[in-house]
Amino acid sequence: MTENGWCGMSILANLLKLITYEENPDREGFVLKETSADQKATGKNEAPSIGKNSPDEQKKAQAGRGSFKKPVRPAGKVTEKPRKIKDSGEAGAVQTGQTAGRVNEKPVVDKLSVSASLAENRDTVGILYGLPENKDIIMRDIVIGTEPVINGFVIFIDGLVDKSVQDLLFQALMLFAARTAPPEKGKLALFVKERLLPGNQITLQSRFRDILDAVNYGDTALFLEGCADALLVETKGWEHRGIDRPTIEQVVRGPQEAFGETLRTNTALIRKLIKNENLTTEFIKVGTRNQVNVAVMYLRDLANPALVAEVKRRIDSVKTDLIIDSGTLEELIEDNPYNLNPTVMATERPDRVAASIIEGRVGIIVDGSPFALIVPTTMYEMLHTGEELYTRWQFGTFIRYLRALAFYLSFLLPGLYLSVVLFHQEMIPTELLLAIAGNRERVPFPSLVEVLLMEISFELIREAGLRIPGVMGTTIGIVGALILGQAAVQANIVSPILVILVAVTGLSSFAIPYYSLAFSLRIYRFFYIAVGAMLGFFGISIGLFAQIILTANLKSFGVPYLAPIGPRTVTGADVVTRLPVFFHEKRPDYLNPLEIARQPDVSRGWLEQKDGGKDN
Amino acid sequence: MRAAKIFFFFLAALTLLFLTGCFGSRETDETFYVLAMGFDKGEKDNMVVTVSIANPKAIAGMGGGGGGGGSAKGEGKNVVVQSVETYGPLAGIEQLGTSTSRHLSLLHTKAYIFSEDMAREGLGSWFSTLSRYHELRATSYVFVCRGKAKDFLEKNQPPLELSPTKQYELIGSLSAAHGLYQNSMFKEFYQDYKSWSIEPSLPLAAIHEGGLETAKPGVVKGGEQTLGRYVAGEVPITGENKAQFDGTAVFRGDKMVGTLNGEETRYYLMLRGQFENGFLIILDPLVAEPSGIGLSVHQARSPKYATRFNEDGSVTVDVDIYLEADLAAMLSGINYESPDNKPILEEAFSENIREGCQKLIERTQEEFKSDIFGFGEQVKGHFWTVQSWRNFDWLQKYPEAQVNVTVHTRIRRTGLQLKTTQVKSGE
Incomplete structure (x- = not known):
């Protein structure tokens, strides 16, 4: 019996071995092992094996849940960013021991200051940037042609700097600097800045943190022998996309330029539209690793100071390692990230940002992102394009009402169709019902499956059309929409009336100008399909009720999301109906700007009537 | 914890939906839509129920979309007519369900047709049955059919209409174009027969399978001068449209x-x-031999009713009818457009209408004893309470009431001609 039992066990073990995953060390030369931090987090007790790890890593291990997974750093490799230093404390004093053994000891850059010794500075910079492995960091020794000559070096990042500007600087320093150097070495930097360098923005910095930030951002740093300051010369000039036409928010009438990826260009685009000294651009650095600049733009004498303070407070408080696009920042600062509806407006049009700033809102521009954020915003503004103000008011109003229709159709139409076909057949004309019924006779699926099939195919076409490589071009839209729909109808998988319905729904959702809002409605649509198929109009009413409550509960930077209708306030002349421009006397009430009036009662001064012609 | 809670609520909400939902739904391919329903007296049981069921495949054409199917082209008759002898309308639907594969739905039934025999026996009990049924459409039309409703539904295949429901809908609206029948909906009849101040009436329908032999002598042959001296089933029409x-x-x-x-x-x-x-x-008032004048007439404004109680307790109703007439056809050649002749024509026309109305009122008072005009609605205003109104029992008193009709006519337009001239001949 024991023999049998043992035998059985062995077979079982072999079977288990057969179906269990085992690494093959022969083929896998490199395995990305978990770091000690990960092991701690997952609760594996392998403390002895990691005992030899540096104290630095052990400290990291305490981060626990939520810390980021990082691959093991290959031993001996120099990290780009130094993290720790034996605190040397005082300015200008970098310990020589560090400079010697620069591989193991990582200085805390925040506390480092520029030394008077050029060699020391050179070493410090070498450690900080991980030279010489780090190839696009250029360190160049120069001799300034003064009497007597001054030794120095510059450091900059290749590709981020404008070479022509730099050539000019080097020329000025090395060739044309035939002057007498000042006697005191301490004022050398000031002397170079004031007399020798023709650059347009030059600052003196003594802290390495500031110097590195500037160099990382495309400036050139100049260190001089015997000087405890470094000169930072503005030489930003990297390759970037020019100003293009808007691709997402196109308009027929109105400015045809869009934001690019360069922060200063973007701020300039706005400033170009608001020529006002009160327009303030504040920079806040976000992202511990990529140190991105976020510009907060507002009108000092108009925007509510509490609003500006809140925006800055939220952005300031963001602690994350990476912000690439304004979308990431949007999610970190928005009021209700769990609701489907977006509560921050993103736009690629400078004219919209400018118009919003002049209404008393705050614009947020993230470096590297061609989409500026506007806060606070309401759902009604997400259904505006700005173009309504550029065309005549009748046209603008017409488009707004059309868009309002599209808004409802885009999330309700399939659900309504299902409830009518399944529950409320008496509601539609007999001929239409018979046409629907006749076309559905050959379709083997229930209407719900039919609708879902079509909706999912449509979403696929949408996604595929967006992701398809450019060379295959725009064919997918035509192929997908026409051929697929036609073939599906001919194969009796869906009824033709449904193809029309889904197409109209899709068109409606494209007619919603703000992409995020359209996207949220796309998702809402599936909820309404579900409730419509289960409970008919009753279900749709429940859904609408719930959605309205959820939406009315939202706030965008302290402003109710459905203002001025959600909580009823002063409606103004530009919510749904776009009244003539000479009626736009007040800024939106819910923004509480410092000055509510935007124009006097009579804005058309040429009129002879005292009321400005508003009565006729 | 939080996630578990949210999941729990989600599950609860989902259960709620699934427990309550879906049962009321009915796919279009699980349903047959009854477009018209007919009722005849049965020989052995209460009635013969006839339904006209839509054939959606034929109506939707299926030519455009269903090319792939091929075999059964879905053509054929637009409607299928079936009859059953049964106890009542809903029982009939149930019994018909034994021969059809799907649920028979009254959601789109646009016409209820009762045979004259049934109507003479009384429709109240069947109306109350139908109006209690949740699928009933109270705006559907009701007709009384001379002859058998079964025959009417079987033979009423309008060749030019795709779906028979359209026929009934259009017929309802066509009443406004000539006034030869009225436009009566289910709910109106139901309300009228319950009312203390009006009696119901319904339009007549019939199948006419003969030809022109039912024609009556016209005005030049010594008959009446009107178009409308027929009832349904007698109008001398030949052709494919058999329903009248x-x-x-x-x-x-x-x-x-x-x-x-x-x-x-x-x-x-x-x-x-x-x-x-x-x-x-x-008839032309200025010409001796009978000659017709055609007028296109419409009601200029609603009639004015004045009611009063006489000393002996009888009721007098004064009705003022306001008509506008446009000259349409004149055979005599007299220039009625001229301001001198126009009043003569207006006068003659008013008198003509007044006589017709008075005769009709006399008929309803003496022959039918039924206030189908709803004069009771006007008389009702004299009573302070419903109770006293009901005690007064107007519908019994209507035959004794005095009704005076006054007609006011204005000829406004003369068509595209401004002046009539005599035929010139070279003799």
């Missing part, structure tokens, strides 16, 4: 007591203020 709608069935309570022909129906509609448009012919 003309005239009115008069009810007392829920029982049919008689019929009005097309002409009388027009007077009836004028007295009720529902006459929209119509082509009326009167």
Whole structure:
């Protein structure tokens, strides 16, 4: 019996071995092992094996849940960013021991200051940037042609700097600097800045943190022998996309330029539209690793100071390692990230940002992102394009009402169709019902499956059309929409009336100008399909009720999301109906700007009537 | 913890939806839509119920979309007519369900057709049954059919209409174009037969399978001068459209007591203020031999009713009818456009209409004893309470009431001609 039992066990073990995953060390030369931090987090007790790890890593291990997974750093490799230093404390004093053994000891850059010794500075910079492995960091020794000559070096990042500007600087320093150097070495930097360098923005910095930030951002740093300051010369000039036409928010009438990826260009685009000294651009650095600049733009004498303070407070408080696009920042600062509806407006049009700033809102521009954020915003503004103000008011109003229709159709139409076909057949004309019924006779699926099939195919076409490589071009839209729909109808998988319905729904959702809002409605649509198929109009009413409550509960930077209708306030002349421009006397009430009036009662001064012609 | 809670609520909400939902739903391919329903007296049981079921495949055409199917092209008749002898309308639907594969739905039933025999026996109990049923459409039309409703539904295959429901809908609206029948919905009949101040009436329908032999002598052959001297089933028409709608069935309570022909129906509609448009012919007042003048007439404004109680307790109703007439056809060649002749024509026309109305009122008082005009609605204003009104029992007193009709006519337009001239001949 024991023999049998043992035998059985062995077979079982072999079977288990057969179906269990085992690494093959022969083929896998490199395995990305978990770091000690990960092991701690997952609760594996392998403390002895990691005992030899540096104290630095052990400290990291305490981060626990939520810390980021990082691959093991290959031993001996120099990290780009130094993290720790034996605190040397005082300015200008970098310990020589560090400079010697620069591989193991990582200085805390925040506390480092520029030394008077050029060699020391050179070493410090070498450690900080991980030279010489780090190839696009250029360190160049120069001799300034003064009497007597001054030794120095510059450091900059290749590709981020404008070479022509730099050539000019080097020329000025090395060739044309035939002057007498000042006697005191301490004022050398000031002397170079004031007399020798023709650059347009030059600052003196003594802290390495500031110097590195500037160099990382495309400036050139100049260190001089015997000087405890470094000169930072503005030489930003990297390759970037020019100003293009808007691709997402196109308009027929109105400015045809869009934001690019360069922060200063973007701020300039706005400033170009608001020529006002009160327009303030504040920079806040976000992202511990990529140190991105976020510009907060507002009108000092108009925007509510509490609003500006809140925006800055939220952005300031963001602690994350990476912000690439304004979308990431949007999610970190928005009021209700769990609701489907977006509560921050993103736009690629400078004219919209400018118009919003002049209404008393705050614009947020993230470096590297061609989409500026506007806060606070309401759902009604997400259904505006700005173009309504550029065309005549009748046209603008017409488009707004059309868009309002599209808004409802885009999330309700399939659900309504299902409830009518399944529950409320008496509601539609007999001929239409018979046409629907006749076309559905050959379709083997229930209407719900039919609708879902079509909706999912449509979403696929949408996604595929967006992701398809450019060379295959725009064919997918035509192929997908026409051929697929036609073939599906001919194969009796869906009824033709449904193809029309889904197409109209899709068109409606494209007619919603703000992409995020359209996207949220796309998702809402599936909820309404579900409730419509289960409970008919009753279900749709429940859904609408719930959605309205959820939406009315939202706030965008302290402003109710459905203002001025959600909580009823002063409606103004530009919510749904776009009244003539000479009626736009007040800024939106819910923004509480410092000055509510935007124009006097009579804005058309040429009129002879005292009321400005508003009565006729 | 939080996630578990959210998941729990989500599950609860989902259960709620699934537990309550979906059971009321019915796919279109699980349903047959009854477009019209007919009722005849049964021989052994209460009634014969006839349904006209839509064939959606034929109506939707299926030519465009269903090319892939091929074999059964879905053509064929637009409607399928089936009958059952049964106890009542809903029982009939149930029993018919034994021979059809799907649920029979009354959601789109646009016409209920009762045979004259049934109508004379009383429709009240069947109306209350139907109106209790949740699928009933209270805006569907009701007709009384001379002859058998079964025959009517079987033979009524309008060759030019895709779906028969359209026929009934259009017929309802066509009443406004000539006033030869009225436009009566299910709910109106139901309300009228319950009312203490009006008696119901329904339009007449029939199948006419003969030819022109039913024609009656016209005005030059010594007959009447009107178009509307027929009732449905007698109008001399040949052709493929076999169904006819003309005239009115008069009810007392829920029982049919008689019929009005097309002409009388027009007077009836004028007295009720529902006459929209119509082509009326009167005899030329200035010519000795009978010659017709055609007028396109519509009601200028609603009639004015004045009611009063006489000293002996009888009721007098004064009705003022306001008509506008446009000159349409004149055979005599007299220049009625001239301001001198126009009043003569207006006078003659008013008198003509007044006589027609008075005759009709006399008929309803003496022959039918039924206030289909709803004069009771006007008399009701004299009573302070419903109780005293009901005690007064107007519908019994109507035959003794004195009704005076005054007609005011204005000829406004003369058509595209401004002046009539005599035929010039070279003799």
